[in-house]
Amino acid sequence: MEATPILDVRSVVESIDGNNNSSPVYQVESLCMRCYENGTTRFLLTLIPHFRKILLSAFECPHCGERNNEVQFAGEIQPRGSRYHVEFSSGDQKMLNRQVVKSETATIKIPQLEFEIPPEAQRGSLSTVEGILLRASNELQALQEERKKVDPQTAEAIDQFILKLKECAAGNSSFTFILDDPAGNSFVENPFAPSQDPALSIEFYERTREQQALLGYLVGPPQASEVSTGAALNSNAGPHGSVGAVAGRRAIAQSNSAEFAEAICRYTAPEEVMTFPSTCGACAVSCETRMFVTNIPYFQEVIIMASTCDACGYRNSELKAGGAIPTKGKKVSVIVKDIRDLGRDVIKSDTASVIIPEIDLELESGTLGGAVTTVEGLVTKISEALERVHGFTFGDSLEEGEKEKWQDFRARLVKLLSLEEPWTLIMDDALANSFIAPACDDIKDDQQLTIEEYERSWEQNEELGLNDMDTSSADATYNSINSS
Structure with missing residues (x-):
């Protein structure tokens, strides 16, 4: 099997963070699993800019030349799982250079090929979409000669599949790349950051009991009420996006x-x-x-x-x-002019999107999760989240023009808090569960605050799981109790 080459663990760090050269490299003697002689493993704890702490390890055997590297996360497991969807078009080779951080708990899927890389097949890695696909094809190719001797028909089918995989890696086929990580520690680069990426969508979800147990959390047996409730919810309806029928x-x-x-x-x-x-x-x-x-x-x-x-x-x-779940969605906007406006209380639900038109910022629902904060605190959270999520922003591999673009956007985001010019904060919540406090006792006297209710579209109700929600039985029971 062809191993992923790496000369020095330091070179990996320097490729993503040119400023982190002071961290010590730890070196230990390790057993080579190919020749069973002793080799050397180097460890380095580092911080990927605007992402999180990771532990890089690189093994090298001087006897047989075996080399490999691995990424492990030194930080905490995130509160929710994350799922990245990226749509790749045929002939778009440049987009395949997106950086990808895959944790040891993440699964990679390509639905068009019915292809899946489970967590145990590829350990934590720092690569690109193209690199992951090529590595998968190389690993499938490694034992083809032996397969042809034992099962020629299966080997031929794998050869055909490898060709399709390489077509995707070369940008000659359209496909969907899905990175699903219950721990929330994986990441796919947005090359258009800080602007929205039309091909990339991020979904945050609550982990199931099985996923909690897989991550090492203590999970007891489900209660009878949980089983019956779950069966009732799942008997008539399938999943409806990241929010689901219990969104309210x-x-x-x-x-x-x-x-x-x-x-x-x-x-x-x-x-x-x-x-x-x-x-x-x-x-x-x-x-x-x-x-x-x-x-x-x-x-x-x-x-x-x-x-x-x-x-x-x-x-x-x-x-x-x-x-009850509101019948209409709500859009709340406030014009921020002075320091009093920065101190307004804000409740942002996990179904609300955030828009600041003056800097062309638009965050989809679920991006920041829920937050109870102030206007100033929300802007600070947005800045911290963008720096954490859009990793590799200041890495040496980034083009100078893209680096300047991001630095300019971050400066404009921070500049909002200096109040040199008025700006607008908009929260659009399909479930009307978000709130910006008025600056006076009577909300009608607050000329800077605007609240607009609107009818949800069919697509919004479908994502929230409301189109298939049937409450007729509960309504009948409630009416019979009241009548008696």
């Missing part, structure tokens, strides 16, 4: 910081708090959850829940929408 009950935001409590407790009194027993999601020890219901002025009723585990120290805060 999904958390608007999750946070562990005091900022969350400080922002929300302005609207409620502490004596309204209720306490009930629950189980810690980290260590499965019994703990307490505090909950209270409050009505945010000019917004809606919300349910606030907070849990603290004395055994392991795990803390979690959650804000959920109360009441």
Whole structure:
């Protein structure tokens, strides 16, 4: 099998981060799995610019020449899984140079070829789309001579498949590249960053119990109520995008910081708090959850829940929408002119998109997840998220023109907070679960704040899982109870 060549683990780091030359390289003696002699493995902990910490390892055997490299993540598992969809057109060879970070828990799929690379087939790697496809074709080709002797028919079919895979790698065929990572630590480069990439879509999702267990979380057996509820939800309807039919009950935001409590407790009194027993999601020890219901002025009723585990120290805060799913979507916009506007409270749900037209910024729903913050805090979160997600932005492999483009955009984003010129913040939420606080007691007197309701399109309802939602049985039961 042809191994991926690497001369020095330092050279890999320098190719993505020209400024990180001070990190020490650790060297250990390791067993070569090809010749069973001792070789050398070099380790380097580094930070990919605007992505996250990774551990690079490179093995080299002086006896047989075996070489390989691997990427492992030194940071935390992300709160939600991520799924990247990239549509490649025939003849678009340049787009195949997109950088790809594949973690050890990620799966790669090409539906048109019915091709899948499971997590165990390719370990964590730092490559490009073209490099991943060529590596897969080389690994399939490695044992073809032996297959032809044992099963010529299967070997011939694999030869035909390898040709199709190489056609995709050469840019001669249209295909869809899907990178699905339950840990949320994989990444596909957007070459148009910070602008939106028409070929790339990112979906964030809640992990299943099986995926939680795969990542090493402690997962107990499902309760009977969970099984029956899941069966009822899945019996008549399939998945509907990243939000699903339970979108109306999904958390608007999750946070562990005091900022969350400080922002929300302005609207409620502490004596309204209720306490009930629950189980810690980290260590499965019994703990307490505090909950209270409050009505945010000019917004809606919300349910606030907070849990603290004395055994392991795990803390979690959650804000959920109360009441029924709104019949209309809502677009909220505010003109930011002074420092008072930067301090406006903001609730951004995970179904809301964020638009700042002055700098041509548009973030699709789900990009930042949910957030309870201020206008200033939201802009800061956007800046941090763009720097983290759009990795390789300042790497040596990036063209100078693209680097200057990104630096200019980041400067314009940060400049918004200096308030040199008025700018507009727009949040478009199909479920109307987002909110910007007025700057005065009566919202009608706030001339800078605009709230617009609109009818959701069929496509929006389909993505939210509302087109197939049937509540007739529940309505009949509710009406019979009330009538009796």
